[in-house]
Amino acid sequence: MEIDLIEEIYKLVRQVPRGRVSTYGAVARALGDIIASRAVGLVLNLNPDPDRTPCYRIIASDGSVGGFSRGIEEKIERLRRDGIEVRNGKVMNFGKVFFDDFDTDYPLKRLRKEQMRLSRKVRLKDELGEIRYVAGFDAGYSKSDPLTAHGAIVTIELESMEIVEEMIARKRIRFPYIPTYLAFREFPVFLEAYRRIKIQPDLILVDGNGILHPFKLGIASHIGVSLDLPTIGVAKNLLMGEMRGEDVVYQGEVLGKAVYSSRKPIFVSPGHRMSLDTAVRLVRKLCRYRIPEPVRLAHILAKS
DNA sequence: GCGACAG
DNA sequence: ATCTTGTCGC
Known part of the structure; x- marks a missing residue:
């Protein structure tokens, strides 16, 4: 069975609890390679079900909210409903609400080994x-x-x-x-x-x-x-x-x-x-x- | 803002 | 990779 990395990304995003945020880079590291951070953003942009997969909880590593296909205002609004404070496009107390405790088997590391083999x-x-x-x-x-x-x-x-x-x-x-x-x-x-x-x-x-x-x-x-x-x-x-x-x-x-x-x-x-x-x-x-x-x-x- | 990594 | 008419120059 071919790997479905798009679904792997959505599964990781679903692990981020309400009231917490993570970053494109953190999701990429959970996939197994930081080089995938831009790809994470592109995949989230295509998220077919934003209610099931809360991609608004994924932000840029500098604490700025990043993009959202339905508009950045909507992303900020959803974050606020989660209890996240956003000021001037930046998440407040970023260090405190940052989630990085992903349950993952690092699929990209497996693919890298496959390349080496x-x-x-x-x-x-x-x-x-x-x-x-x-x-x-x-x-x-x-x-x-x-x-x-x-x-x-x-x-x-x-x-x-x-x-x-x-x-x-x-x-x-x-x-x-x-x-x-x-x-x-x-x-x-x-x-x-x-x-x-x-x-x-x-x-x-x-x-x-x-x-x-x-x-x-x-x-x-x-x-x-x-x-x-x-x-x-x-x-x-x-x-x-x-x-x-x-x-x-x-x-x-x-x-x-x-x-x-x-x-x-x-x-x-x-x-x-x-x-x-x-x-x-x-x-x-x-x-x-x-x-x-x-x-x-x-x-x-x-x-x- | 810059740099930047096939397609 | 994708969005993209016509125009300029070799």
């Missing part, structure tokens, strides 16, 4: 047969329905660069975007689309990173190891690491390379069954524009 299976020597079909994967979302992911796979023939197959899948999202946990959000919809394609790709390019990840398991590696297929990660922005010329270095290791197929670079890292140099060579070959064709076409399809 899978990262040991990543192989970075070239294990490619003849490459004829190259697939690209990307996911898209819409503001009007942010809880549905549209996963697109477009497969092209490398030699002709012609599209040979397109597939789109839709799936309910139960995991917010959290930096370094992207695969837990998008892998399910990838799999949904992948299961339906008829032409077996020899290589998959993924919108996101490969080993250019704090635990060397970005979404491209996650997909590669899970399917034992050659994969490459292609990111439009840098997640981590520092530039040394065109190398992206993290903790003394070159994990990725900036590829300048246009003015603004993309950041390429091997996902699985591939060396960095081979990943870069293949990406260059696939670039008609800034983004390599299979990913660019998948991006367009995911938005349609």
Whole structure:
């Protein structure tokens, strides 16, 4: 069963008693990683039942009330009805009413361990047969329905660069975007689309990173190891690491390379069954524009 | 207010 | 990621 982190967040929020408040960061720590604090806010913004899940009791860590989809005034009013005093947008006696005693099994820590386990299976020597079909994967979302992911796979023939197959899948999202946990959000919809394609790709390019990840398991590696297929990660922005010329270095290791197929670079890292140099060579070959064709076409399809 | 961390 | 017409420049 896939993890429903959105429900985990609501369950934590329901633990905050009347007359107490907690913070986005405290809920994130109870999930297992402070990096999820912004995601907590975004999920609470989508709270379908504010009467059952008192998200107004979650405020910013500086004691200011933070946002509320029905207006900040309504949030302050609800806090006052709980007996919380608010002055100038700040909760009074914040230290006294702050709740942090969550009952939790730290789901994100479990997922982090899963990443570490899978990262040991990543192989970075070239294990490619003849490459004829190259697939690209990307996911898209819409503001009007942010809880549905549209996963697109477009497969092209490398030699002709012609599209040979397109597939789109839709799936309910139960995991917010959290930096370094992207695969837990998008892998399910990838799999949904992948299961339906008829032409077996020899290589998959993924919108996101490969080993250019704090635990060397970005979404491209996650997909590669899970399917034992050659994969490459292609990111439009840098997640981590520092530039040394065109190398992206993290903790003394070159994990990725900036590829300048246009003015603004993309950041390429091997996902699985591939060396960095081979990943870069293949990406260059696939670039008609800034983004390599299979990913660019998948991006367009995911938005349609 | 700034900085900022794939999508 | 999403909200988004037309316009300018290479």
